[in-house]
Amino acid sequence: xxxxxxxxxxxxxxxxxxxxxxxxxxxxxxxxxxxxxxxxxxxxxxxxxxxxxxxxxxxxxxxxxxxxxxxxxxxxxxxxxxxxxxxxxxxxx
Numbered sequence: 001x002x003x004x005x006x007x008x009x010x011x012x013x014x015x016x017x018x019x020x021x022x023x024x025x026x027x028x029x030x031x032x033x034x035x036x037x038x039x040x041x042x043x044x045x046x047x048x049x050x051x052x053x054x055x056x057x058x059x060x061x062x063x064x065x066x067x068x069x070x071x072x073x074x075x076x077x078x079x080x081x082x083x084x085x086x087x088x089x090x091x092x093x
Contacts, residue, residue, distance in 0.1 A: 073089065
């Protein structure tokens with residue numbers, strides 16, 4: 001394996017670690033998956049080339065669509081708060 005070092009501000013570091021937890025990934029694995037998806041145009045395609053690079057925010061199973069969207073919105077806003085950014089709304093949740 002090869003190692004690439006990345007510098008983050010303190011806020012960015014906290015945000016990346018928090019999001020990694022939300023996705024059930026280590027920060028380094030999440031960064032790798034995110035970059036590979038970006039540089040191979042995977043995320044913008046309707047088909048996936050390799051599921052090994054998939055990641056997503058974990059939410060409880062068997063909950064309503066509205067509850068899922070509320071959890072996702074709260075999680076994104078938690079990250080945005082860490083970064084000092086404004087809250088977002090995912091359609092009134």
